[in-house]
Amino acid sequence: MASQQKTPRKAAGTGAAIRRSPARAANGRARGGDANDDIGLDALVGHAGYAVRRFQLWIFQDFIKTLAAVDIRPTQYSIMTVIGANPGLSQMAVAKRLGIERARLVHLLDSLEERDFVNRVPSATDRRSHALHLTARGKTALAQFKRLAAEHERHVAEKIGKDNRERLLQILAGFT
Amino acid sequence: MASQQKTPRKAAGTGAAIRRSPARAANGRARGGDANDDIGLDALVGHAGYAVRRFQLWIFQDFIKTLAAVDIRPTQYSIMTVIGANPGLSQMAVAKRLGIERARLVHLLDSLEERDFVNRVPSATDRRSHALHLTARGKTALAQFKRLAAEHERHVAEKIGKDNRERLLQILAGFT
DNA sequence: ATCAATTGTTGTCGTCAACAACAATCTTTC
DNA sequence: GAAAGATTGTTGTTGACGACAACAATTGAT
Numbered sequence: 001m002a003s004q005q006k007t008p009r010k011a012a013g014t015g016a017a018i019r020r021s022p023a024r025a026a027n028g029r030a031r032g033g034d035a036n037d038d039i040g041l042d043a044l045v046g047h048a049g050y051a052v053r054r055f056q057l058w059i060f061q062d063f064i065k066t067l068a069a070v071d072i073r074p075t076q077y078s079i080m081t082v083i084g085a086n087p088g089l090s091q092m093a094v095a096k097r098l099g100i101e102r103a104r105l106v107h108l109l110d111s112l113e114e115r116d117f118v119n120r121v122p123s124a125t126d127r128r129s130h131a132l133h134l135t136a137r138g139k140t141a142l143a144q145f146k147r148l149a150a151e152h153e154r155h156v157a158e159k160i161g162k163d164n165r166e167r168l169l170q171i172l173a174g175f176t
Numbered sequence: 177m178a179s180q181q182k183t184p185r186k187a188a189g190t191g192a193a194i195r196r197s198p199a200r201a202a203n204g205r206a207r208g209g210d211a212n213d214d215i216g217l218d219a220l221v222g223h224a225g226y227a228v229r230r231f232q233l234w235i236f237q238d239f240i241k242t243l244a245a246v247d248i249r250p251t252q253y254s255i256m257t258v259i260g261a262n263p264g265l266s267q268m269a270v271a272k273r274l275g276i277e278r279a280r281l282v283h284l285l286d287s288l289e290e291r292d293f294v295n296r297v298p299s300a301t302d303r304r305s306h307a308l309h310l311t312a313r314g315k316t317a318l319a320q321f322k323r324l325a326a327e328h329e330r331h332v333a334e335k336i337g338k339d340n341r342e343r344l345l346q347i348l349a350g351f352t
Numbered sequence: 353a354t355c356a357a358t359t360g361t362t363g364t365c366g367t368c369a370a371c372a373a374c375a376a377t378c379t380t381t382c
Numbered sequence: 383g384a385a386a387g388a389t390t391g392t393t394g395t396t397g398a399c400g401a402c403a404a405c406a407a408t409t410g411a412t
Contacts, residue, residue: 042261044352047325048332048341049235049250051348054275056232057369058351059225073398074225085218092359097215099230101400106361128359128408149223156224164347165224171340175230176221233400251368268390277369282392304377304390 059156066152072145075100079108080117080142083132090129117141235332242328248321251276255284256318259294259308266305293317 044050063074072080078098083089091109095102109132112118117138120130134142157165220226239250248256254274259265267285271278285308288294293314296306310318333341 042257044254044257045349046345047329048344049232049239049328050254051345051352052228052232052235053250054351055348056225056228057275059228063225074229075399078220078226081218081220082215086215089215090359093215099233101402102360103362103402104399126359126409130360152225153223160347160350167343168224168347169222169227171336171344172227172231173221174336175234176227249367266390277371278391279371279393280368302378302390306391 058159062155062159063149063152066155067145067148070141070145070148075108076112077145077149079105079112080134080138080145083118084134084139084142087133088131090123090126091132092129094132112138234335238331239325239328242331243321243324246317246321246324248324251284252288253321253325255281255288256293256310256314256321260310260315260318263309264307266299266302267308268305270308288314 060074063077067073067077075098079094079100082094082097086093089097091105092102094100095105100108109118109120113120116135119133119135119138121133123129123131153165160168236250239253243249243253251274255270255276258270258273262269265273267281268278270276271281276284285294285296289296292311295309295311295314297309299305299307329341336344
């Protein structure tokens with residue numbers, strides 16, 4: 001990390017010239033100028049992971065923005081949705097189902113419980129586990145969240161196209 | 177956070193009996209037993225963001241695993257790919273192109289420079305910026321990375337189907 | 353009764369996105 | 383050409399997140 005520390009900007013006055021290889025074509029610009037979108041990605045295009053990362057970023061940002069008024073993030077929404085559809089689940093069950101680490105779920109449930117959306121009820125059959133339930137307030141809140149989430153989903157449809165969205169859901173159905 | 181602290185498990189000894197409601201249907205399980213995949217997701221299915229999140233997780237894990245031998249992560253790979261295809265770019269240009277914060281790119285380039293894959297050359301036209309280049313070692317390394325990345329991409333194709341993968345890339349092309 | 357496994361919890365570590373602030377350096381404008 | 387404003391790289395902080403490790407309480411199996 002101490003490799004080049006404080007940016008010794010002036011140090012290397014190396015007249016070593018640089019003259020960007022003119023043969024390389026695709027490059028050029030250097031100082032923004034105008035279009036900075038003409039930067040070749042080369043192999044990056046054609047990489048599913050890259051496209052998915054960018055898309056995931058966009059979609060989460062839109063979700064957060066659309067649900068900003070109620071201050072609910074995607075993970076919180078997914079938790080409430082699962083509990084709402086399957087009341088009484090244990091934390092392990094929820095964690096496993098959503099692919100969340102149970103250690104992380106603890107804090108997530110803490111915040112949801114603080115806001116009186118979720119309830120940890122001691123399980124009757126297993127004194128180790130908690131049965132998770134939505135509170136009355138949580139249920140009505142979730143209903144509103146779902147409306148906003150539906151609006152977000154419309155944004156997605158507008159962005160990539162209605163049928164493309166459905167095709168996407170179909171392709172990735174195996175991961176839900 | 178202090179809401180329910182140390183799990184007062186025993187406290188509620190409420191002999192209130194409970195005998196889990198047999199009517200609840202859909203839930204039930206509690207202790208793993210056998211199939212724990214029968215938990216309804218309700219509205220979660222049909223949410224692009226959720227599917228994309230799970231997929232992105234899978235795909236990144238596979239990328240990391242496939243390139244574990246060379247210790248290259250997706251972001252590092254994308255940086256080297258872009259620099260390789262457009263030598264001389266500034267950090268701002270790379271950051272903007274890849275959707276990485278320029279603050280974050282600093283550390284990423286530090287590590288790549290430490291490993292002698294990338295070079296920060298003082299720009300000839302703008303003494304504020306650095307012209308980014310792959311080192312000789314970086315170029316040969318990138319060639320190998322690309323072979324491994326191609327292998328990873330084959331894993332993706334195996335997972336979701338060859339044509340589904342291409343359709344996915346096509347749908348998300350606007351985000352690259 | 354004993355030992356292994358499970359559940360919720362706490363804590364730590366490393367990655368990552370989002371900001372804010374700063375010095376050095378352009379660029380613009382008068 | 384000097385002052386004001388914008389850019390570039392950098393440092394630092396915050397918070398969400400995934401991955402692990404350890405632990406007490408409890409359950410299940412031997």
